[in-house]
Amino acid sequence: MKRHDRDEKLLELLYGKLSPEEEEEVIAALEKSGITREEIGSMRSVNQIIDNTTMPEPSERMDKRFYTMLEEEQKRALPGEPESPMKRSSFASVITPGLRIAAGITLFLLGWFAAGWSGSLSPAGNKQLTNLAGEVKQLKETLILTMMQQSSPVERIKAVNMVSDFDKADNQIIESLIEVLNNDSNSNVRLLALDALIRYSSVPEVREGLIASIGNQTSPLVQLRLVEIMLALNEKRAVPEFQKVLQNASLNYSVRDKLNDAVVVLL
């Protein structure tokens, strides 16, 4: 429990989510365990750099540079040939300059492709950076999944809001959002999870999850939002679910009106 807390605090520190007092507290605790303030600083700056770095593509300039270099090489080679003494006597001496140039160009090409593939002139460093960015994404996902389990609704709201930082959420995140939509104890958090799921409505699992959750919802605000979403998606499979909800005698009258309208439109 304690270790878990500490890990979470550390993550929050790296993301700069702590208040100055809390930050001091965590840093003090870290210093006690033998990590200096400078080390923490450098960890935080690395984290920022990773966040702000995008994958470099081989640029146009690099293309141009290559071709100008190639041209230069060819020019150099062309005047070189007539200058070279006409020693046709030896086979090797005729073939050597050409071979040299060819080998040079081949090597250059190989090098260029290698650099191009890994995205920069320092392939090793870049690969590390990509790995690190992946790890940070993983960490963030773990953080979200942990926060969704917290008993405090504020933490769960934060977690649901953090999902919008991802362009593409993976299955685990989507599953847990659907889980929150169906089972969270707080109706506000359920409503927020529903709003977060709209972004991924093109994913078939999300569609099915949304349709399946219609029958589970008791909050009128969540029910109305689901009606709106199903109408926007023109989702006919929602109709039987809506009809089941309509059989509930204690249904809110505004929701009942909207549901009746939606059934007519979708059929």
Added chain:
Amino acid sequence: MIRKLLIIASILGFIQSETFCQSEQLVINLTQASLPGQLTFENPKGSIKVTGYDGEVILVTGTLRFREAEKIVNNGMKRIDQNALDISAEVNGNNVTLQCRTIGKTVDFDIKVPRNFSLKLKSLDNGIVEIFNINGEIEVEDANGDITLENISGSAVLSSVYGKISAVFREVNPNSPMMFTSFEGDITLTFPTAINARLKMKSEKGEILSDFDIKPVKRQSVVTRVENSRIYSLEDWVVGSINTEGPEYIIKNYNGDIYLRKK
């Protein structure tokens, strides 16, 4: 390791009126009263009023709402109540879970807690929720009744269906998002002038009125994919910020109005 501590709270059984047990008091001793704690309570039927005070114990008073009606006289004889109220508390460190197992009767609760307490309250039926003088995180769900918060420092996540929501904050936690929703009721929120927040609001049928100077944030486009086509529309929330950008406050209702006031 957490030291799990289950204290069987002592029932003092105050007799406050001339008849038996219509109002009862439970006293819960806290081992570390100076530290912040949390109170969780789900009232099956009835109101909840929580007041923060400078004491070190939690005082829970439960009162039957319809005393006279239940004092039926049968064949000229007076009925004696048999422990009408069944209240218990589970204490785990400073986390207190209160339970009321009285079935069918409406019981109103008046609870006093140390000021630095977070609250997680639900009234399932026939009651309102009122909270005064608390520093902490407040979560309230009361589908059928009003929710009123006063002199609060911290944050709140409140939801009702048929009730009004009114909350007055003395201070807000600068890192906490908040959320307020009701379906039929007005939502009135009072914040200190200097807060930083990003507001996301929507009242389907009502209006939004504000004392604050809210800077509108540009609406974002939302893409919906229907079969093979994409539909672009604008976000349907009203988004704006008070002072500089801060945590997100989501305020939503359907039939009521939204009022934002300066303290």
